[in-house]
Amino acid sequence: MLLFTAMLVLLWAFCPLTTAGRLRTLHVEYESTGMNFTAARNICQSKYTDLLTEYNEQINKEIVKELLEIPNLDVHSVKWSDGAAVTFFNLTGNCGSDCCAAMKADKEWDSVNCTITKPFVCFDKGYTKYIVIDKKKSWFEAQQDCRQNDTDLFTIRNVSENENLETAKDSIWIGLQHRKIDKSFTNFANQSLFCIYQGKWYQSIKSEVHAVCYKSYIHVSTHEMSWEKALDYCNASGLLRIESKDDQIETEEELQRQNLSEPVWIGLRQSRLFGFWIWMNGPNVGNWTNWKGGRQPEHQISHHCGVMEKVDGTFKWADKDCRSKFRVLCEIR
Template sequence: MELDTVFITLLLAAIFSSLAPYQFEYVQTSMNCTEAQKYCRNNYSDLASIRNSADVTELLKIVNGASRVWIGLVKTVRSEWKWSLGDPVFYTARDSLYRNWASNQPNNDQYNCAYMSQDGLWCNDNCATQRFFICYNHSSKGFILVQQSMSWRSAQSFCRSNHRDLSSVRNQSENQQIQQLMNTGGVTAAWIGLFRDSWEWSDKSKSSFRNWVSNEPNNIGGIENATVLVISGDRKELWEDWPCDSQFTFICQDQFVLIKQNLSWSEALTYCRQNHVDLVSVPSPQIEQRVMSVARRASTAAVWMGLRYSCGVNTWLWSNGEVVCYQNWAAGNSTGSHYCREQRVGAVQSAGDQRWVSLPPTLSLNFICSGP
């Protein structure tokens, strides 16, 4: 089968069920949040977005000598309902948009947390109200009814510490499961993981993951519209809102993500398309410098890029369909009529001068994905 048609295998859909981490870069220069955002967009992709607690852990590993750093969460004028379990991979199609509000709900712009009543319908309420709540667990138990009265934020912390998160409700079947769990336990109302806020990520990513300190965001003075991650002390790993003109070091994310798994070229292509955007393309020397920097961290001698030789047009193409214009081949690797017989794809060397090499697609190598 020609590589033009080799894209998706169902096997990998089961193997790779979660998103790989972003490639995070720590910048040790203090700037205000606007300057930090501009710097990240000019030199990487954007200020860091965080999708889950694993991303928080990755960020903490790379920061040295700072108590707080900017991340990419900024306040907007829009207010939307979102799930506490913010990892996009947990949702398919439009099931993150499932709602089962009672009549005339939500009914108060100041009440930003949702609970389920015993009839399975949802209402909004003051997040400080003390209620029982529903956690979601990875195990076969699924939904867990916790019969302790807590505020929504305290319930969220409990679920994240003891299970995974406050429960999302993705469809009517899950709604009925939770309703039955509540009725069996004699509970008339319980918090679920739906909340409303006006914060969004600088790169417009869909993650609704939030990890605020208990009394944050508090918008002191009405000017706290940007977010820092606390690196040390009793608030470590948690977030605070700060005025954008404050000066902090910051974390960027790169759109180029090194995956240290050894896969064939077509498996790598499938992985990138399922978890990011595509295998990386290198249209210019500027982009190449960033890709080379990422490739140097690889555990294999070469790293797959989105290069494939097309016999149909007798030239090299990127996996997104664009013709290769800028090239940086090692000697003897760029052309050859035998490529149609042998099938060849492209990789960048991870050491030395890091020129490009043509290789059989069945080799197992690390690879670089491009993100949004």
């Protein structure tokens, strides 16, 4: 089973994944496989907001978390004993949680419990050829045996290497190992992820072959206005409220994506009588705040409307005269 075919089948098998967030969602567009940057970005802009360009391990974790929520789908971490990237894959079956690959006479790989004893195949000392060892050992014992001779269990990198490996009548251990992962899985470094759905293996998401799009729920006005006009402008969707550090980070990233550094109105308003601050389209300002100077503006001497303002390279909340004119941040749904 070629990786390309496996990925195409995955496209047909599942709807695009969506990772949840209050102010932004991520969407994996499987049909973008093989497209260049411009084509992938066009897909994202036509369906969402834009192509996500800051793809990182955290985003990968969010996507895998979504995969783990799909009913009857198992996600597995797959790796070669010598640490090589998984560039060719021909595994069938699923022995359970911790399994190893054995090549059969038909050149397919079988998923087998690693404790079962089998003959095995090692690299030679130059890592250019292979040596079949006709001794039955568990996968881990076979790995140790190869490594004691300054080599490792054999890695198969392409169709040619797979076809050229001569096997005995019985299946033999090769260097591939896989284990089922769960929601507690966090170590994504140097991991190849594959899914099992309805008994078949499919390659999971890779940033270099799929477009990861984002949809932002933050709208930035193109023109400036007073805070009262901003309230009318945002209408039913409401001026933006920031309830948490995650909301703050997403808002900052959206302002940076749009190259904005000047103050922008948000949904903060102060009670002229009592001095407390509220969000116009939501709850009172809670325990999490991000005021300039580390505390909210002092009652009686403060202005009564709130902005996001860049201070020493980072965005903070600040009070401004409600009659001042700035661009506006609205929430959209």
